[in-house]
Amino acid sequence: MSEKRTIDVAATQMLDKAKEIGFLTTFDRAKAQEPRCTFGNTGICCRICLQGPCRILPKKPGGNRGICGAADYTIVARNTVRYIAGGASAHSDHGRHIAETLLHVAEGKLKDYQVTDTEKLMRVAKKIGIETEGRGVMEIAKDVATAALDEYGRMHEEDLTWITSNCTDSRLEVLRKTNIMPTNINLSIAQLLHQTHVGNDSDPINIIFGGLKAALCDYDGMALATDLSDILFGTGVPVVTEANLGAIKADKVNIALHGHNPLLSQIVVKAAREMEGEAKAAGAAGINLVGICCTGNEVLTREGVAIATNFATQELAILTGAMDAMVVDVQCIMPSLRSLAECYHTKIVTTMPIMKIPGSYHLAFDEHNAINSAKEIIRLAIDAYKKRDAAKVCIPDVKNTVVAGFTLESLLNIFKQINADNPIKVLTDAIEAGEIKGVALFAGCNNLKGTHDENHITIATELAKNDVFLVATGCAAQAFAKEGLLNGEGVQKYAGEGLKKFHARLNAAAKLTTELPLVFHMGSCVDNSRAQELANMMAREMGLDNRDIPYVATAPEAMSEKAVAIGSWNVALGNPVHVGVVVPTVGSSLVNDVVTKIAEDVFGGFFFWETDPVKAAARLVEILDERNWKNAM
Numbered sequence: 001m002s003e004k005r006t007i008d009v010a011a012t013q014m015l016d017k018a019k020e021i022g023f024l025t026t027f028d029r030a031k032a033q034e035p036r037c038t039f040g041n042t043g044i045c046c047r048i049c050l051q052g053p054c055r056i057l058p059k060k061p062g063g064n065r066g067i068c069g070a071a072d073y074t075i076v077a078r079n080t081v082r083y084i085a086g087g088a089s090a091h092s093d094h095g096r097h098i099a100e101t102l103l104h105v106a107e108g109k110l111k112d113y114q115v116t117d118t119e120k121l122m123r124v125a126k127k128i129g130i131e132t133e134g135r136g137v138m139e140i141a142k143d144v145a146t147a148a149l150d151e152y153g154r155m156h157e158e159d160l161t162w163i164t165s166n167c168t169d170s171r172l173e174v175l176r177k178t179n180i181m182p183t184n185i186n187l188s189i190a191q192l193l194h195q196t197h198v199g200n201d202s203d204p205i206n207i208i209f210g211g212l213k214a215a216l217c218d219y220d221g222m223a224l225a226t227d228l229s230d231i232l233f234g235t236g237v238p239v240v241t242e243a244n245l246g247a248i249k250a251d252k253v254n255i256a257l258h259g260h261n262p263l264l265s266q267i268v269v270k271a272a273r274e275m276e277g278e279a280k281a282a283g284a285a286g287i288n289l290v291g292i293c294c295t296g297n298e299v300l301t302r303e304g305v306a307i308a309t310n311f312a313t314q315e316l317a318i319l320t321g322a323m324d325a326m327v328v329d330v331q332c333i334m335p336s337l338r339s340l341a342e343c344y345h346t347k348i349v350t351t352m353p354i355m356k357i358p359g360s361y362h363l364a365f366d367e368h369n370a371i372n373s374a375k376e377i378i379r380l381a382i383d384a385y386k387k388r389d390a391a392k393v394c395i396p397d398v399k400n401t402v403v404a405g406f407t408l409e410s411l412l413n414i415f416k417q418i419n420a421d422n423p424i425k426v427l428t429d430a431i432e433a434g435e436i437k438g439v440a441l442f443a444g445c446n447n448l449k450g451t452h453d454e455n456h457i458t459i460a461t462e463l464a465k466n467d468v469f470l471v472a473t474g475c476a477a478q479a480f481a482k483e484g485l486l487n488g489e490g491v492q493k494y495a496g497e498g499l500k501k502f503h504a505r506l507n508a509a510a511k512l513t514t515e516l517p518l519v520f521h522m523g524s525c526v527d528n529s530r531a532q533e534l535a536n537m538m539a540r541e542m543g544l545d546n547r548d549i550p551y552v553a554t555a556p557e558a559m560s561e562k563a564v565a566i567g568s569w570n571v572a573l574g575n576p577v578h579v580g581v582v583v584p585t586v587g588s589s590l591v592n593d594v595v596t597k598i599a600e601d602v603f604g605g606f607f608f609w610e611t612d613p614v615k616a617a618a619r620l621v622e623i624l625d626e627r628n629w630k631n632a633m
């Protein structure tokens, strides 16, 4: 683990503050975990049955296998794919929740939600083969929602709709040939858990393929989550806002929206606009919403809500002493928030039945009564504000301007100003002309095995220097937001000559009130589906399979099970994937070779691990160069 904790100036100030008050943050806890157990760290510890934990002790007679006889490769493969099962469950459950809500809207059961983007509804309906001619909006919405829900439980053997309607034909052929095309999200995830039960599959290759099938369910669930969220809440357009802890305002009621699902955060945004008066009556200048983690990315994209911080530094928002409430829904929420909130007046409000924190305030969010639920939450925040201790307020004066909202649609709208008939050609032409080398997607989390945000920033600036077009989601995008890479100055500071020229052309065409950013923020982690759609469009336009397009993905600070699932479907869809932490597959050279080498022969996509960000960037550039060079032959 790195000695330097973070490169974020605001976070550094708050960590000093934590020290001052004697609160041990996640950074201290990460240190306390060192040294790590080598077995766990490399993936050769099995806890799948109650006889375990079994560790692989190669030198000890009988120790080179688990008690049941499982070899290192079985243990490592099983552990890895069980991460995927967790990630795919989280993403697809998020998607299911959105689909259910859309269905209830279409059935007239929810008064506080509506179909906001009918154009997107029509596009999605057409994409998945639902008749739109002469039919009403709600009728079509009902069919789209039903089709989405059918992905989770259909009993007929039909390939998943969001995969077949998004992927290129040649890629679908690869998925079918390798027998990893799923037909039912819940079934594939359950089957994977069955497959990896004690005494079941011990063939690492078969286990990995089972894992990839579940990873594709992760993709399917997130693709439908993105589509249906856009239908319900609108498809983001470019917005200007700010990011970092300096976005928290001393004179306002501050509410952090933390978690993942826009079903709650969108309604809180709406309710907050109606409740400015109540906040003012309590003596505040108004209500200030800020985002943390992916629900922050959702409301940034659609509503221009500022970003407070990303995963690793979520506790630090409370340490400002000015956070009145932190409203959380699901995923990536640290249980430690509650104990820190006790040192302040901050209310932690959990809202979902599957995510509670002992001792925190739980307000069950009810979609049938969404606005009122949201108002109740905001009132808690206003009440808390009244108890705020001004002497404890310490907000770092650190923030950067953010230009975000680059859903694929809004990006294509900019390209359209240059080529109205075939917008994606603007990107592929620039690649073919050698102006830019290709596209890199930054995804994923923070991981305190390294210095917070450092890998994100170093790799991005290195790639920019090498004329790579950059898109980002999740906590990676938030790192860029905080560090000033999501604005035009970022281009001037870091972009190479080719990328600068490309941006200048886009800027001239886009005619926005502000310059386009160095990195295009595509949204939350489920919006990695937007980036994949971009890759698929590139493949179609270039007449290539995904395995040959100059497109790479990197998760410089991957942490969650969801990140493992995302990385895995990226590989299955033909994308080279860099991971900036050492992952627990290295305990089996066989499994490690399969995912880093053999995968390339089968899928064109593959993983590589590199903790040194400069080396990682160099390898990513090399991969793009190789793909361009092959295409030019």
Ligand code: BF8
Residues within 6 Å of the ligand: 260, 293, 294, 311, 331, 332, 443, 444, 445, 446, 473, 474, 475, 476, 524, 525, 526, 559, 560, 562, 563
């Ligand atoms: O879904 S990037 S730490 S917040 S898992 Fe979590 Fe990772 Fe952040 Fe968003 Ni994605």
Ligand code: SF4
Residues within 6 Å of the ligand: 046, 047, 048, 049, 050, 051, 052, 053, 054, 065, 066, 067, 068, 069, 070, 075, 198, 199
């Ligand atoms: Fe040990 Fe086998 Fe049980 Fe794993 S499944 S804990 S290797 S006995």
